[in-house]
Amino acid sequence: MIKNRIxxxxxxxxxxxxxxxxxxxVTYQTMHKIVNNKTESIRFETMEGICTALDCSIGDLFLIVKDNE
Structure with a gap:
């Protein structure tokens, strides 16, 4: 499972x-869902915007965790 660290x-x-x-x-409601791992997909455009705003790379925002964690 991929979780975000936003x-x-x-x-x-x-x-x-x-x-x-x-x-x-991006609307606050949508961003709230993204940040709290309550969405199943994120547009590439949105990911790019998040990385630009936070001055970080994709790898800084996402991690893979085992399903039982």
Whole structure:
């Protein structure tokens, strides 16, 4: 299973989901779902926007975990 670390990266940078939604031009509701792993897909355009806003790479945001973790 792939999980995202966006919430952790936001906390490390002292930024909010609202700020990220504004920077990426994605609605707050959608960004909240993404950040909290409540979505099954993320558009490449959105991932690029998140990486640009947070000045990080894709590998900084996602990790693979075993299903039982």
């Amino acid at each position: 919430a952790e990266v936001l906390a490390e940078q002292s930024k909010s989901i609202y700020w990220l939604a504004q920077e990426t031009k």
